[in-house]
Amino acid sequence: EVQLLESGGGWVRPGVSLRLSCEASGFTFSTYAMSWVRQAPGKGLEWVSGISGGGASTYYADSVKGRFTISRDNSKNTLYLQMNGLRAEDTAVYYCAKDRFYSSTCHLDFWGQGILVTVSS
């Protein structure tokens, strides 16, 4: 059974940094791309970032490019999202999601339960 468990969320002030983690189990982690998708309160889904199975290729939404960094440790079956320079508009539930392919395609067949990040002064 595929399981994705996010951690690291919480409340932070604008401008600070936060790192999200997503521990995966139930599948061969290094074989699949992974994505982070967020959902602001009462809003729709927004794809944030994706990374290939081996970690060599990374992709970002324009809204986070230069501030967020996606990475993975295949030896630990863990996906990360380093978020720097957080803004109020980054407030959202962040979902970790498994791609159906090795390359990032945003075809996401399993999702974590999500973790809330609140950016407020």
Add this chain to the structure above:
Amino acid sequence: QSVLTQPPSVSAAPGQKVTISCSGSSSNIGNNYVSWYQQLPGTAPKLLIYDNNKRPSGIPDRFSGSKSGTSATLGITGIQTGDEADYYCGTWDSSLSAGVFGGGTKVTVL
């Protein structure tokens, strides 16, 4: 403003059929597969349709998907109260090198 365009809401009486459209461009839907996701209230999204028209194991055949050109459609037949949810289309945009979603469609069963 989302790259993919969906109607904000659709509604139907129990047992009826609803269709949800998803409009894009040649850089996304026109040249990539489309997935559809169902998000029940207070839960994470769940994959409903992949590769335009395939259903994952466990998804009833009341749900169907199709694609033509730069648009895709999700159909739900014999709609039930348990189908009340938000539905999203998604795909890859080759020009943006990024994933894209529609704005979501809220389905209400009257």
